[in-house]
Amino acid sequence: MEKRFVYADNAATTNVSETAFNAMLPFLKEQYGNPSSIYSLGMDAAKAVLNARRQVAEVLGAARPSEIFFTSGGSEADNMAVIGGAELGAKSGNRHIITSNIEHHAVLHSCEYLEGKGFEVTYLPADENGLISAEQVSNAIREDTALVTIMAVNNEIGSIQPISEIGSICRERGVLFHTDAVQAVGHMEIDLQKSCIDMLSLSGHKFHSPKGVGALYVRSWIDLPSLIHGGAQERGKRAGTENVAGIVAMGAAITEAAADISARSERLAKMRDRLTDGILASIPHSRLNGGIKCRAAGNVNVSFRGIEGESLLLALDIAGIAASSGSACTSGSIDPSHVLTAIGLPEELAKGSLRLTLGDNNTDDDIDYILKVLPDTVKKLRRMSPMWQRICREEGIDDYTI
Numbered sequence: 001m002e003k004r005f006v007y008a009d010n011a012a013t014t015n016v017s018e019t020a021f022n023a024m025l026p027f028l029k030e031q032y033g034n035p036s037s038i039y040s041l042g043m044d045a046a047k048a049v050l051n052a053r054r055q056v057a058e059v060l061g062a063a064r065p066s067e068i069f070f071t072s073g074g075s076e077a078d079n080m081a082v083i084g085g086a087e088l089g090a091k092s093g094n095r096h097i098i099t100s101n102i103e104h105h106a107v108l109h110s111c112e113y114l115e116g117k118g119f120e121v122t123y124l125p126a127d128e129n130g131l132i133s134a135e136q137v138s139n140a141i142r143e144d145t146a147l148v149t150i151m152a153v154n155n156e157i158g159s160i161q162p163i164s165e166i167g168s169i170c171r172e173r174g175v176l177f178h179t180d181a182v183q184a185v186g187h188m189e190i191d192l193q194k195s196c197i198d199m200l201s202l203s204g205h206k207f208h209s210p211k212g213v214g215a216l217y218v219r220s221w222i223d224l225p226s227l228i229h230g231g232a233q234e235r236g237k238r239a240g241t242e243n244v245a246g247i248v249a250m251g252a253a254i255t256e257a258a259a260d261i262s263a264r265s266e267r268l269a270k271m272r273d274r275l276t277d278g279i280l281a282s283i284p285h286s287r288l289n290g291g292i293k294c295r296a297a298g299n300v301n302v303s304f305r306g307i308e309g310e311s312l313l314l315a316l317d318i319a320g321i322a323a324s325s326g327s328a329c330t331s332g333s334i335d336p337s338h339v340l341t342a343i344g345l346p347e348e349l350a351k352g353s354l355r356l357t358l359g360d361n362n363t364d365d366d367i368d369y370i371l372k373v374l375p376d377t378v379k380k381l382r383r384m385s386p387m388w389q390r391i392c393r394e395e396g397i398d399d400y401t402i
C-alpha cells in the first residue's frame, strides 16, 4: 500500500472548511472596520458579528442571540463559566463546586484555582466507561453548591455524559449547570430550549473554523461577572475588539455542521467501529479505553501493552498518520493521561495509549491504511521494547514478535 497522509486527530483540531474560509476572507481584506466604530465600514463589521451571533444561537436553540458571548476559544469560555459561576455563587455565600475527574484541564485547573481562593470542589469519579451519572451529581449537591460543571463529551475517550438529566437535577435543586460542550457542538444535536443547561462552552476549531475563536452561552437571567475589563464589547462581559473574521467563520461553520449532523455522525460511527474492531482483532494484548455505548462517533482510544505512546506516535508520524496519545495539551509531559488513570487504567496501559479521532475528511481508505500500518508498527516497537519482553517473561506470554 502506498504511503499516504492520514489526519486522525480531529479532537485536537480540525481543518478550516471551504465555507468558513470563504466567509472570513472579506473581513481579513476590505471589510476591516472595527465593529465599535459608527461609520458604515464599522457598522458592517458589527452586522457581521451580530449575524454570526444569530447563527450560533439558532443552531444551539438559544432563546436569544444576546445569550452568546464570543471568546478566544473553549479554554476561555470554560474559565469564564467556572470562575464566573463560582464568583456569582459566592455573592450569596455558596462556595461549593461539583465537577468530574475527567474534565478538560481548562475546567480542572479553573477549579484548582478556585480551591486556592477558598472554594470547595467535589470531583465526581467517572466509572470504567468514563461516565458520570445524574445520581452521582444529585447526591453531591449541597445547600451551598454554587455550580455543577460536567462536560458533554470527553475529548480523550469520547464518553457522552447524560447532560440533559444532570441539567434537570440542577434546575430542580436551584444550582447553576455549566457544560464544556467543545467536543459536542457541531458533532451532535444540542437543543438548549429543551434542556436545562445554564452555560455551555464551545470552540470553533473543533468544527472546522479557525483557531482562536469560541463562545460561551449564558442563559439570559444569569449576570456573570466580567472576565476581561476594558470595553463594552460582548455586553461588557468580555472587553476587546472582536475577532471579526474568526467570529464570522465560526458562524458559517456551525451552520454548515448543523445541516447534516446525523448523516455525518452515522458515517463516522461506522468507520470508528471498523477501525476499533480491526485494531483489537489484529493486535494482541490491546484494549479499548472507554465504553462502546455512549461514545462520540469519531473516537477510538486503545492501549497496547509494552508500548510507549510517544514512540508509537513518532513511528506513526513517519508512516504519515497524525494521531495522539493522551490529549494533545499534555503530550510532551511524561505524566499519563488523567482521564485514563481516572477510569482505572494502570500507568503502563495509560502510557501505552493511542487516540485516533476521525473527522469529516477521513475516508474508508484512511481506515484501511491505519489498519495496515498499525499492527506492524506495534509489533516492531514491541520487538525493541524491554518493557514488552519483561511482560512476556513475567506473565508467561508467548512473544509473538520473535
Ligand SMILES: *Cc1c(COP(=O)(O)O)cnc(C)c1O
Pocket (backbone or CB within 6 Å): 011, 012, 072, 073, 074, 075, 076, 078, 104, 106, 151, 153, 154, 155, 180, 181, 182, 183, 203, 204, 205, 206, 212, 213, 214
Ligand atoms: C479543545 C478543548 C477545549 C479547549 O478549547 P480551545 O479552543 O482549544 O481553548 C476545552 N474542552 C474540551 C473538551 C476540548 O476538547
